[in-house]
Amino acid sequence: MELIRIYEALLTRFxxxxxxxxxxxxxxxxxxxxxxxxxxxxxxWSNVEKALESLKESRCTDVETMMRTDTEALGEMVxxxxxxxxxxxxxxxxxxxxxxxxxxxxxxxxxxxEQLLEIKGIGPETADSILLYxxxxxxxxxxxxxxxxxxxLGLVKEDMDYEDIGVFFEANLPKDSALYGExxxxxxxxxxxxxxxKPSCGGCPLExxxxxxxxx
Ligand code: SF4
Numbered sequence: 001m002e003l004i005r006i007y008e009a010l011l012t013r014f015x016x017x018x019x020x021x022x023x024x025x026x027x028x029x030x031x032x033x034x035x036x037x038x039x040x041x042x043x044x045w046s047n048v049e050k051a052l053e054s055l056k057e058s059r060c061t062d063v064e065t066m067m068r069t070d071t072e073a074l075g076e077m078v079x080x081x082x083x084x085x086x087x088x089x090x091x092x093x094x095x096x097x098x099x100x101x102x103x104x105x106x107x108x109x110x111x112x113x114e115q116l117l118e119i120k121g122i123g124p125e126t127a128d129s130i131l132l133y134x135x136x137x138x139x140x141x142x143x144x145x146x147x148x149x150x151x152x153l154g155l156v157k158e159d160m161d162y163e164d165i166g167v168f169f170e171a172n173l174p175k176d177s178a179l180y181g182e183x184x185x186x187x188x189x190x191x192x193x194x195x196x197x198k199p200s201c202g203g204c205p206l207e208x209x210x211x212x213x214x215x216x
Pocket of ligand 1: 149152200201205207208
């Protein structure tokens with residue numbers, strides 16, 4: 001099955017997912033995306049929402065304020081997202097990198113993937129989330145859901161490198177950041193509704209042509 005047909009089938013079934021940027025009081029709203037991309041590591045999004053809310057209550061919603069906040073206090077604010085001590089350190093490292101560009105706007109405009117990957121605690125998935133959802137650039141985000149679904153469909157190998165899966169998506173889709181952003185959100189939706197660890201294939205929009213079904 002072609003990737004674009006899979007995208008269309010998911011969009012037809014689930015509709016637009018209305019993901020980032022959310023614009024819930026962070027300045028600029030893309031900064032919320034950057035913070036959320038770090039906080040979502042190893043936790044459910046519902047916990048990230050609580051941590052973002054806590055940052056808002058503490059008025060820590062821009063990079064300059066965050067950099068004036070000490071690491072321990074920042075850790076308390078992001079406590080609901082888990083691994084809060086490490087995440088506070090990672091957020092400060094990200095903030096320092098942003099300040100190195102002079103402003104968040106210049107960071108969003110100019111930062112490269114290589115520069116993001118040099119920041120402590122920023123791996124490929126977090127870097128690509130920032131590039132896609134905050135910077136609006138066409139980098140495909142590969143997560144565990146993507147790996148699970150597309151290996152079941154028979155399009156990637158489960159143990160393939162992150163970079164190779166990303167190249168596969170980027171080579172087989174139009175270079176369109178809006179499409180990539182929506183596609184990733186739809187993949188997450190499918191993984192939660194049907195393609196769970198134990199898949200519930202009945203009624204899945206990709207049921208026709210899924211290799212997992214034909215091998216049963
Ligand atoms: S048919 Fe089943 S295995 Fe295939 S994508 Fe859908 S839920 Fe996953």
